[in-house]
Amino acid sequence: MLLALASAVLAASVSWATPTLAVAYSHLPCRWPSSSVKFYANTSGAHLTAFTSGASAWTGATAATLTRVTSYSSAQFYGVAAYDGNTGYDGQTTWTCNLLLQFSTVNVVLNRTYMDSYGATEKKVIAMHELGHAMGLDHSTASGYPVMASSAGNSYNHGTTTLKSDGITSTNTRY
Amino acid sequence: MNLNLRHSMTVLATVLAATVFLTSACTGLVQTEGSRHHIYASLDELIGDSDLAIEGTAVDQSTIEDADGGTLTAVTLATTIQYSPRGLGLKPVDTGAARGAAPLRTSKEVLVLQVGAPGAGPAPALKAGTDYLLFLTRSGLKGKLTDAYFVTGGVAGIFEAADRATTKGATSLARTSNEDTGLPETLTRDQLDQWNPTRPS
Numbered sequence: 149m150l151l152a153l154a155s156a157v158l159a160a161s162v163s164w165a166t167p168t169l170a171v172a173y174s175h176l177p178c179r180w181p182s183s184s185v186k187f188y189a190n191t192s193g194a195h196l197t198a199f200t201s202g203a204s205a206w207t208g209a210t211a212a213t214l215t216r217v218t219s220y221s222s223a224q225f226y227g228v229a230a231y232d233g234n235t236g237y238d239g240q241t242t243w244t245c246n247l248l249l250q251f252s253t254v255n256v257v258l259n260r261t262y263m264d265s266y267g268a269t270e271k272k273v274i275a276m277h278e279l280g281h282a283m284g285l286d287h288s289t290a291s292g293y294p295v296m297a298s299s300a301g302n303s304y305n306h307g308t309t310t311l312k313s314d315g316i317t318s319t320n321t322r323y
Numbered sequence: 324m325n326l327n328l329r330h331s332m333t334v335l336a337t338v339l340a341a342t343v344f345l346t347s348a349c350t351g352l353v354q355t356e357g358s359r360h361h362i363y364a365s366l367d368e369l370i371g372d373s374d375l376a377i378e379g380t381a382v383d384q385s386t387i388e389d390a391d392g393g394t395l396t397a398v399t400l401a402t403t404i405q406y407s408p409r410g411l412g413l414k415p416v417d418t419g420a421a422r423g424a425a426p427l428r429t430s431k432e433v434l435v436l437q438v439g440a441p442g443a444g445p446a447p448a449l450k451a452g453t454d455y456l457l458f459l460t461r462s463g464l465k466g467k468l469t470d471a472y473f474v475t476g477g478v479a480g481i482f483e484a485a486d487r488a489t490t491k492g493a494t495s496l497a498r499t500s501n502e503d504t505g506l507p508e509t510l511t512r513d514q515l516d517q518w519n520p521t522r523p524s
């Protein structure tokens with residue numbers, strides 16, 4: 149019974165909701181235990197560049213440190229670029245997390261069906277968006293077309309190429 | 324140490340041990356997030372990106388693995404009404420066979436794919452037993468999923484029947500997406516009947 153109670157308390161603390169009405173960003177229910185996170189990118193060329201430049205953008209602007217490692221076994225999460233078809237999504241991030249609300253697995257996929265035709269900067273913006281999810285950020289409803297809006301490609305089309313205050317604040321309140 | 328304190332510590336240790344056990348497993352929460360390829364500003368734009376629009380009932384749901392080990396939800400839609408691109412007033416977008424040029428497969432059952440595990444994807448899951456109008460795009464996948472479709476715009480192409488559909492179709496269908504605010508909030512039977520619907524047999 150105590151176990152059920154403990155689980156219920158943990159489950160009750162899970163929330164996808166925006167923290168307060170005044171804040172446009174929101175968090176996924178889960179995060180990494182520390183602000184320093186390592187990932188392995190199983191791709192090459194322009195999509196590898198997108199992952200590394202996207203990670204550098206988060207590391208340079210926020211309290212989090214996102215590092216690409218070249219050893220699969222030392223990574224906490226994984227990125228790949230693949231032909232996922234006409235899904236309607238440029239990229240996707242699938243995560244699982246445990247009852248302490250820490251990520252167990254995170255897998256990022258850049259969808260080459262769409263992304264092959266994008267230039268380097270748009271590829272980077274899409275990678276930034278997915279890496280934001282991989283760090284525990286949810287979509288942002290902030291104005292000004294932020295990277296973490298529901299469509300990073302749409303934000304890019306409106307001139308966004310770098311992180312804005314909502315993404316930086318969102319990360320810094322998380323880590 | 325008194326008995327009550329010892330008892331409390333034993334309980335606490337049990338809860339902690341159980342918590343550690345539970346959290347070591349990869350059970351718990353699972354979700355797929357996505358970044359939309361395009362946000363639709365108008366119905367014409369949505370139609371222009373679609374290969375097919377159908378009304379019908381979601382009857383079956385299963386989980387399949389995509390080429391890179393990701394999870395897709397496959398939903399069979401028992402089609403009652405089908406709109407062809409011609410019926411929608413759609414001009415072929417591409418000159419090649421990719422879209423518009425090839426004849427559409429007219430089938431009573433259409434396999435619709437959604438990103439992520441059932442109920443855990445970036446778009447609301449199609450619910451078995453519910454009637455929908457769906458704007459669909461050919462999957463672009465190889466192999467056995469060649470004939471399957473994705474919902475155009477992930478969530479944008481999903482309109483849910485406000486009432487139980489009759490053989491004439493639902494009287495009104497509501498937009499599911501709260502992102503594509505340029506799309507109409509509802510489509511009525513009168514509007515849809517302008518689109519030269521056909522009923523596959």
Ligand SMILES: [Zn+2]
Nearest residue numbers: 298356357358
């Ligand atoms: Zn996203």
